[in-house]
Amino acid sequence: MTLVGEAPSGEDLLVVDGLTVRFGGLTALHDVRLSVGAGTVVGVIGPNGAGKTTLFNVVCGFVRPQSGRVLWRGEPLVRHRPEHLARLGIVRTLQGLGLFAGLTVLENVMAGAGRHARTGALPALVGAGRSARDESDLARRARETLGELGIADLADRLPGVLPYGVRKRVALARALVAEPDLLLLDEPASGLSAAELAELATLILSLRQRMAVVLVEHHMDLVMQVCDRVVVLNFGEVIAAGTPAEIQADPKVAEAYLGDPAEEAPGA
């Protein structure tokens, strides 16, 4: 990740260049720049309404910016659509879990393998258009991913009967099975116990060997523990960017959070 005004390096996977998004009269993002290098974890933090989700939505193609662009591996993403992201190597987890209630844990994870499955998401859900061999390869990878997250024994359960923290792991497994180069994590810590948080931190740190991660999160301990760099948004603008220690020491950041007593400030 680079600071505002710095030239992105050739190593950057994702570059967000001067993004401005307006919803009617409200400016949700103003001239936002950041970049994400391979194997790095970049945190995006900021008080409620700062623009974090909008930033993810632009990267994913849900929201079109009024100006600015998103570069992926040096190429602009032009009118890209959310359903094509996994093929590009980008996967996002949602704030809500988005699991299919009628599918088992294993089937939910298999449905995430859009990048590698030969068929699209819908046929993949019902298993149509896939050879028996594709199907068993995919099931094997899905089981391995569940194993990595410590929930292989729950493969045949329905998500609805599982505790929230476990369902969050299923959602994460569904993202990881696509083997993305960039994982966009939207508030993965919300609703987790202290023990689950510690496991999540270990997992995110281990992911760096395989992918870059952008983490939108209100849980500051997690952000400070796992991020290489942190970008702070406030009212749609980048007000600070740097290492976790730099962010914690930045008076502008503390000030932004002071205006929102519901929030946990980075240095608190």
Ligand SMILES: Nc1ncnc2c1ncn2[C@@H]1O[C@H](COP(=O)(O)OP(=O)(O)OP(=O)(O)O)[C@@H](O)[C@H]1O
């Ligand atoms: N589709 C939309 N239409 C109108 N306004 C929107 C839309 N999406 C977001 N906004 C507004 O844009 C601003 C930024 O919202 P955004 O959800 O990106 O913030 P956030 O940092 O993710 O907040 P939170 O931490 O509460 O999730 C807010 O003022 C929000 O109300």
